[in-house]
Amino acid sequence: MLLEGRSVAITGAGSGIGRALAIEFARRGAIPILIGRNAEKLAETASLLPAALPAKTCVADITSAHGREAIVQICTARGQLDILVNNAGLVPSGLLSNLTDSELQNAVMTNVVAPIALTRDLLRVLRRSDRPRIVNIGSIFGDIGHPHFAAYCATKFALRGFSDAIRRELAADRIGVTYAAPRATRTGAADGFQALIAPYGMSLDRPEAVAHQIVSAVEREAATVYAAGAERLFVAIQRLLPRLVDIALISKARKLRTGPVSR
Template sequence: MQLTTSRFLMTGASGGIGQALVEQLCAGGAKLLLVGRQGEALQALVQRFPDQVQLSLADLRERRGHDAVLAAARSFGSLNGLINLAGVNQFALLEHQDDQAIADMVALNVTATLQLTRHVLPLLRQQNNALLVNVGSTFGSIGYPGFAAYCATKFALRGFSEALRRELADTRVKVLYVAPRATQTSMNAASVVALNRQLKVTMDDPQAVARQIVRAIEREREELYLGWPEKFFVRINSLWPRLVDQALRKQLPLIQRFARIKS
C-alpha cells in the first residue's frame, strides 16, 4: 500500500508504539483519523501534523463512541485502512486480579476492536484496495505466567485476524496481524521491566517497532512477528508446547515473585 494515498483510522495512538507509528506514517505522506479518550496526547499529534491528522475523541467501549467514530470516518472520506492498536495489560497472577480489571481488559482489547472493525468494514470495502492492521503480541501465541488474562485477549485477536482474513479472501480488503515482543512503553509496569531485566529479555524501542509495522503495511504482509528469539519460540510453542512448558517452569518462581509486586 502506498502511504501517500493511505487514509487510516487508527486507535491506540496515545501510546509509545502508537505515537511512533503516527510520526512515521505521516512522514510517508499518509493521512490519519486518530481515535481515543486521551485528548491531550492526541491533540499534540494534531498540532504537529495539522494537514495530515484529525481527531475523534470517543470511548470505544460504548455504543455512542462507535457511532461518533463512524460519523467521523464518513466525514474523513475515502478511508482505506484501519489500524487496531488500542489495548491495556496487567501483570498479575490471575487469582490476584479483580473481576472489573479483567472485564475492562476484555472490553477494550477484544470487544471494542471487533465491534469497531465491524462498523468500519463497509467503508473499507468501498475502496479498490484496503488494509486492516491488528497489532497483537507475542503473548497472542505463547501463554505466559502472570499475563493469563492479557494472553487470552491477544490469543483472541490473533484468531480474529486469521478468521477475518479468510472471511475476506474474496474481497479487496487485506488483513495484517503484527505481533511485537516486549517494547519500551509506559504500558509496562515497573515490575515487568524489572522482571525482563532479570530474565535478560530484550525490550524494543517503539520507533523500531513502528518502522517494521510501516514496512509491513507498504508490502501488505499477512503476518509479522517481531524479535529474535521470540518469533522462534512462537514456532516452537506451536509444534512442541511441552518444551516451552519446561522452560517457563524454571522461570516460574521468579515470575511469581515479581507478579506479586504492587504496581
C-alpha cells in the same frame, strides 16, 4: 501498497506504539485519523505530524457504541477509509488470582470486543477503498502463553484468531488483514510489569522501531509481521515443541511465585 494519500485510522494514537504508528504512516505520506480517549495526548501526537498534513483527531472510547459511532462518522466524513489500525489495548499483569473482575472485563472489552466491534462498524466505509486493509496489533504473547500475563495472553490469542478468520471471510471483499505481533515495547504500559522484565529476561523495543516494522509490512500487504530476534524463534518452538517452552517458563514462574512480583 503505496501509502501516499491513504487515510488511516489509528486507535490508541495518544501514546506508545499508536503515536509511533501515526508518525511513521505520516512520514510515508498517509493521512492519520488519531483516535483515543485523551484529547491532550491526541493533540500532542498531532503536533508531531507534518503541519501541512490534514490529520484529524477523534476523542472516543472504543469500548462504547457511542464512541465507535463517533469514529464511524469522522471516517465517513473523509469519504473513505483505507486502513484501520486496531492498536488500543491494556496489559494486565500479575498472578491471575490477584486480578479483579474489573481488570478482566476491561482487558477483554478493550483488547477483544472493541476491535471486533469497531472493525464490524467500519466495514461499510472500508469497502469504499480500492485497497482496504485492517491491521490488528497483537503480541508475541498471542502465540506464547506466558505466566503472569494469563489474561493479556488470552486477549491476544483471541485477536490473532479473529485476524485469521476475517482475513478469510473478507477476502471476497478484497479487504486485506495484517496481524502484527511485536514483543514488549518501551511504552507507558510497560511500567505496569516493570518488576517482571528482568526475571523473565524480556527485551524491550523502541516504539519507533516497532512502528517502522509494522508500517513496512502494511506496504508489503503482509498477512503477519512478527518481532525479529529470539522471540520469533520461541514462537516456532511453541508451535512445534511446546513442552520446551513449558520447561523454560515454568521454571522462571516458580522462582517468582513467592517473590515481590507475584502481584
